[in-house]
Amino acid sequence: MNNQLDRNSDIPLYQQIEQIIKEKILKGEWPVGTKIPSQRKLASIFCVNRSTVTAAIDELTAEGLLEGKRGGGTKVTKYTWSGLASGPALDWTSYVRSGIHRPNSLTIQEINRQEVKKEIIRLGTGELSPELLPYRDMKTILRHAEAEKLTLGYEEPKGNRYTREVIKDRLEQKGVSVSPDSILIVSGALQALQLISIGLLKRKSAVLTERPSYLYSLHVFQSMEMKLCGIPADEKGLDPAVIPACKKQCGADLLYTIPTFHNPTGRQMTEERKKELIRISKQQCLPIIEDDAYGDLWIDGPPSPPLKAFDQDGNVLYVGTLSKTVSPGLRIGWVAGPEPVIERLADIKMQTDYGSSSLSQWAAAKWMESGLYEKNLARIRNKLKIRRDTALRCLEAHCEGIASWEKPSGGFYIWVTFHKPLQIHTLFEKALKKNILINPGTLYDQEARQSIRLSYSYASLSDLEKGIRTIAELARELM
Template structure:
């Protein structure tokens, strides 16, 4: 849906404006035959009108033969002008949509994605830096200093811009990861790396072991490739390696995915001892590991232990890094480190799918790493994130201290809040949405979770953190009392 709104200053009645808007969506093919349109309540909320106004528009379109309502099935598009005159039945795009091999997002994730763009929403679940914390001015100055001969506007090498891969290799040395540029693949964010791995290295019916809960459950990148996820329980030190062998025997397991530093969604930091156990287990059982280090540089008091990759002498660990959480999600730049045969394979697939990440973004990322911008920016961001984290913790204690518990995150973006009692998380999500507060229910990361929410302190302002946390606490308290 667009941001269109009916005009209250127009001489045309509101229901007629809405009728015309929907009719144009149908006649232009945006809402094809078979499309289930949003509910009347949803449309009323979006257009900020009474439900009766939407009902009048829907009834008129139904009388024209464009829409049809069915009990329990919602209202669907059944005709358009050209299909009324057609001699053959109209093309049913909804059948194609349902037949696509990639799984749709869960309804909650779809609702989150749709509502995050609203200007009136307090975003307590957003996993990105606030616009105030993005380095827009530094970027502007950097682009003004572009040396034209150094900038390529054509396609880059399959593995990515060599200057950027060299800069990434130097950056990784600070983490005790020694790797040559030939073992680095530049990707359009860490998510693309996971997609490439899912179709380039694994076969259908593979089992991916990961933390429980895990960010990976909020995606369908592996599931859509015919693979299954199995969650391994965590404790205060991270994933429990002692359970991995048992889970492999019971469920199988071709690969292990982990976020050891400032885990998403719990914020837990895997201990150094535990990291050594995971690396040794990987070696012993020949179990490949994907280490997602998206948040590793966002420590607030002290650095986390060295990455798993720094302890990997056999090439068992595929390491993911990204600028999306630290510099700019809009650059769409990340990197994957692994054995050269793996990188060659995935680079070939990447060239088949998008012919390489943006050359302009790769140039900017190379400059950012090689000219010292990155370290300077991180030093400032850590200070600002700590202020927001401390404020969020203060508001949580003030409003939810008697109904929930949480760990103090040492970095990253997230506070995993677990209520003392179960509550209807879907209802909590929807009721907060009515109050213009957006949270991420724990069920997004663990389908069995009915007690937790993931709060992000990286995006909302201090005042919005207070307002949103207060609303979340009061609503959760009411729902738990009712239950």
């Protein structure tokens, strides 16, 4: 909306803002009952003083288009002459509130809005920087499309057979032995979790996961009224020894884990603990979702094999993706597990979207089969090492004495915990005013009020230095 203001016009800015909001109301973009952005938010959107926004809101309120209530914000109201003449208006707000899928937290919604701004330094973004994405190799692959393997129609329920065969070969290199019939192609790892939540689990199930965990930042399971139960973890990963007691306490039906380059802590589970986790999983009849989104992104040396490599009983559903290593825009991932489970998830997926993009599936297969994937990984690992080491140097220079962190041996993240209490959301807001975007630790654990997830995969080296220095300054002020 900011771009709609004409600062050279004779029409005052507040009247231009008034007209923009009025058009959104009259065109039905903001229907009756819609809670409009706060005055502070609108001032930020339009890049004007708050008093300018207040003047516009006052005019619209006087016209009967808006109504403000103490503690309830300002909402679109039906009390206009046109509204009274046309009868009751459709209340879309009630529909929005009644949907079963919970909305993102306000902080995540704000992060999603801010990430598109070019001037923002993104210290929390969990994806590769555009300069690290393999545009040239992707063009080469698409330019040499083979007609006999590339189809533009719908694929079979589990996904393109050729692609599943290539993924099978790729998993064998990791020590995971599965057949193509035990693999389902999905539109990214997040869809795998969505399919599992609605296809395998009943409402109000309990799910064990590390604390902190990426899963706490999602509402995939919570939207099905499921309970997340945090289990302790240290520098060696989650502690399998506590699982029996935790399972008994909350009646857990499933365990979700990111054992390799964990999100958000960057840790990796030791091979000994992986084997012990598999043993306890079998003993407790506890299925496991292994999220291996970052497993190929090692920096200091290859990690131990995935959990699935030690699974001889079909207890592990293994989730992989190309979003972190090739392109988030490709939207291709996979689930490997027992064939009956894969068939169930495939049936749910067909009901949901009738299969992932056939073009993306073909491109994914060509990436892995052609040798370009390994070549790209080598390049990415070198770049990530430079970025990680830069971030660590900046932390040592600016955060020594006020925070602690661990050196990750792969992945995207460093978990930074400040030594003294501070208002983490205030830190988030103050940083945002300086065009720096961070991910508060409370997104991954409500009790992590002194932590942030620092990503070194997206921001440039100069932005990493500037961003970390500024965050340190703000943190000192708040502490």
